[in-house]
Amino acid sequence: MNTSAHDGSRAGYRRSAGSPRGEARRRELLDRVTDDLAVNGLVDFSLRRAARAAGTTHKVLLYHFDGAEDLLRQAVFNLRERRIGNALPAIAARGGTLADGVRAIWPILMEEEPGLRRVLDQAMGLAMYDPARYVELGREASGQYLPLLRSLCPDGWTEERRTRVAQMVLATLRGFLLERLIGEDDAGVGAGVEALVGMLEREEAAG
Incomplete structure (x- = not known):
């Protein structure tokens, strides 16, 4: 590039x-x-x-x-907004809990148009490869995704707990996406997502 x-x-x-x-x-x-x-x-x-x-x-x-770098950053931001927009109807249809949200989001991440997924993977790769120039590509990703995940947390949770759990979910999903990109164990990744959903259901039930 x-x-x-x-x-x-x-x-x-x-x-x-x-x-x-x-x-x-x-x-x-x-x-x-x-x-x-x-x-x-x-x-x-x-x-x-x-x-x-x-x-x-x-x-x-x-x-x-x-x-060019400003234009690239804004275009990648635009693509993430499209990804989030694609996920919102599915999350709403599931019922709106954090566990339901993750269960709804994962198939969308797997089935979304290959070009969108490739570009967002490349953007995160740039942020890791050359953080001095492209760190904002990674930071802005968190800034876009975390508010959605926090909004799905139970109303009774503190802001600190919402943020902590949302960060954990985001990091875990990123790990699963990377594993699916470079590995061949789709069944294992799917089982990992279900384990994450189960953990979130227990966390939400605990209050």
Whole structure:
């Protein structure tokens, strides 16, 4: 992936913030770049590739974004929002407990479009490989997922307990996703998810 300065990320074009029309245009461009990422992944991402996908020039993108890395970060954020949006109806249909939520989320994570899953895996890989440049890709993931998981915790739990359990669930699901990506034991991963759900059911029943 190429997000270096020669792509124009330091050209100094002004941002479009503050204008409703400018924000609508920024949103349109971001959606087009997000769609491209979902199909083609993060490999060889550049400002010029993004401009081609958006049907514009790299200078126009620099008017609306702070460079290639900012655009990439916002597009990955966009993809996670799509993942969360896909999960919400299934969670609501299950009944709304944390255990029900995890049971509803897991099949969606397994069945979602391959491009979406690949890009989000690549984003986490970048955050681990080069944290000096891409740590926000990982931090923002937690910032997006944890509020949903906390919201599913019982009303009587303290905020500290909600956060602690939500962090545990997120870390465990990430581990299962990684294991499924690099391993071949789908049955074992499935059993692990069921064990996690069972533990959460006992935790919620304990009050």
